[in-house]
Amino acid sequence: xxxxxxxxxxxxxxxxxxxxxxxxxxxxxxxxxxxxxxxxxxxxxxxxxxxxxxxxxxxxxxxxxxxxxxxxxxxxxxxxxxxxxxxxxxxxxxxxxxxxxxxxxxxxxxxxxxxxxxxxxxxxxxxxxxxxxxxxxxxxxxxxxxxxxxxxxxxxxxxxxxxxxxxxxxxxxxxxxxxxxxxxxxxxxxxxxxxxxxxxxxxxxxxxxxxx
Numbered sequence: 001x002x003x004x005x006x007x008x009x010x011x012x013x014x015x016x017x018x019x020x021x022x023x024x025x026x027x028x029x030x031x032x033x034x035x036x037x038x039x040x041x042x043x044x045x046x047x048x049x050x051x052x053x054x055x056x057x058x059x060x061x062x063x064x065x066x067x068x069x070x071x072x073x074x075x076x077x078x079x080x081x082x083x084x085x086x087x088x089x090x091x092x093x094x095x096x097x098x099x100x101x102x103x104x105x106x107x108x109x110x111x112x113x114x115x116x117x118x119x120x121x122x123x124x125x126x127x128x129x130x131x132x133x134x135x136x137x138x139x140x141x142x143x144x145x146x147x148x149x150x151x152x153x154x155x156x157x158x159x160x161x162x163x164x165x166x167x168x169x170x171x172x173x174x175x176x177x178x179x180x181x182x183x184x185x186x187x188x189x190x191x192x193x194x195x196x197x198x199x200x201x202x203x204x205x206x207x208x209x210x211x212x
Contacts, residue, residue: 076158085188090148093167097146101137105129116197143172160189
């Protein structure tokens with residue numbers, strides 16, 4: 001194809017404009033448009049976090065299988081809480097029945113304080129400091145070693161469990177030894193973020209279950 005001078009000038013100018021445009025594009029193109037570079041996620045699109053724990057189904061909807069029945073699905077206390085409450089009740093009764101004539105009542109009350117609520121702790125401290133009781137134990141040189149057995153669950157409420165616990169004491173009075181057994185109703189209740197002994201009485205007296 002034969003071009004005159006004017007046509008050649010127009011063609012040359014068009015090529016210059018085209019090459020300039022290509023150069024500007026390559027210079028100012030966004031980095032994410034370059035081949036091989038991953039594109040940035042739009043700032044307005046949140047990333048999905050890990051899925052949360054699945055909530056247990058309400059109650060038991062499937063047919064009950066005696067071999068796989070989980071009673072804790074129906075109780076206000078899970079297995080770990082229930083075991084902790086039972087252990088607390090048993091250890092408390094054993095500690096309650098353990099004392100010596102030659103220890104200060106404050107020592108005895110402090111030993112029990114980790115098991116009980118603040119109100120019950122104050123009551124136990126008053127009982128341990130009863131003058132007549134202290135004098136009798138000192139005169140007879142009483143040493144008692146307590147142990148306890150869990151017998152039964154009496155009541156389960158939303159915030160408390162009442163256990164029937166038998167306390168056994170091996171009592172030494174000077175050179176004389178004997179044993180004594182008493183059964184208590186022990187209420188273990190949620191107290192803040194922990195479990196505490198809320199109250200206890202002889203089992204034949206009974207007591208209210210839930211503490212609120």
